Amino acid sequence: MTQMATTPTSDEAPSQPRSLPRSIGYFTATSVVIANVIGSGIFTTTGFLARDLGSPFAILAIWLVGAVLALAGALCYSELGAAYPRAGGEYVYLREAYGPLTGFLTGWGSFVAGFSAPTAAACIGFAAYLAHFAPALGTGHMVGAIPLGYWTLRINGAQIVGLIALWTLTLFHAAGTRRGGQLQVILTAVKTLAIVSLIAAGLLYGHGDWTHLRASPTELISSSVWANAPVSLIFILFCYSGWNAAAYLAGDVREPHRTIPRSLLSGTAVVAALYIGMNILFLYALPVEQMSGVLTIGEKASQALFGDLGTSIASAFMAVSILSSASAMTMAGPRVYYAMATDGVFPRKLGELHATQGSPDAAPVAAIVAQSAWASVLMLTGTFEQLIVYSGFVLVFFSALAVAATMVLRFTQPTPPRPFRVPLYPLPPLLFIGFSAWILLFTLKGRPQESLAGIAMVLAGIPLYWHWSRKHRAN
16 A cells, blocks of 8 residues: 655645654654664774774774764754654755755765665674674675676675665565564664673673773874874764664654654763773773774674683674664665655655555655665675765765754744753854864865765765756646
8 A cells, every 4th residue: 555645735844744653752763863873883993993093092082072972963953853853854954954955965965875875884794793603694705796897796795695684674664664663672672782781791701901991191192093083083973873863753753842852862872881881891802903903893802702602692792783773774764765755856756655554654665665775786886994984974064064054043043942952052063063074174185085975976966956856846
């Protein structure tokens, strides 16, 4: 059964998706935030940070900086989400603050990089941890090669497993919001319990050494830290990306003026505590030199702490945790494209809601399938590290614009009610914007290929915006 999105009346915000059932409560929304944030990043990026920063103090300090920035961003999104409780998140805020083209570009950026690339990276990370049990499932085991002119598409075991995981999640979320939400709550509960248990068991019973966390005063912040910190913060913000997930579900949640701020702030705080705990555990398990450049840092740390049996258990927990993150992004991202389609600036098909026979709730199935299809392309053509930087640059840019929208909208639209207002305003938005500008500048200089690829993909949306908006006006 197909249910078309309801056409908004003239006094309604154009992206208000009245057909989306408000079936999501605080617990599910918070689960989406936690799951969307805690994915492959925490178990895979600390090795890159160890390589680039070289200091235990610098590693922990940069995770704390990321936590502060994420909380500052969450405060701003809480004000925006409570004031504009519509599906689409940043798309709605940037459209209101800067106009429809900017709103479109953030939604297009979410499609080509913001949600699709992290989903692809999460699925590859999921496969990488499963490879502990079956090495043929890892990134190093080549399955085949497809010649494509001057370029050859090489497919490894991790990509095959990642694709299977991605499309299994797609089927669950396409079956309806309630069923997808139930899956998300279960995966998040297992994930959180597993991480807390891993930290406690590792620090209490693991074979680690606290001297790994020590450093001489001259090694606390080396010269390499200042040179590599901006790109390292891209990795950090990639790991924290998703703190704004509840905002994308604003068209589905009950009492959005209360639920969105509570879920954003509590979810982000829980994640920050778990991240700091996990990094202390990694440093307790391994010296920085042995962590440097290691992708599956969680597996290597578990091996050092617990031996083979403990490593197998930890690898299974981490695989489930990463899968939970991919599930959350599969649930949240398509709400952006659904809102854009109902505005007439994305293919109309993505604005349709589909409900399974006998089910009272509906899901934007076409939008879910479209995101998973593009994530599949990225999974087959990019490496894990490239996907992080490519998506991270776009995420930081549009998140900064959305946080700045808090200030813009207070000036241009002062009359709409704001059930939640940013405390210590304007310090949180200015802090977030300042750090974001610094990160973007130095990342563009240090990793131009991935950064320019992200910029090019976003700008490629401009002619598409003109095409779809002109077609919508003609209809």
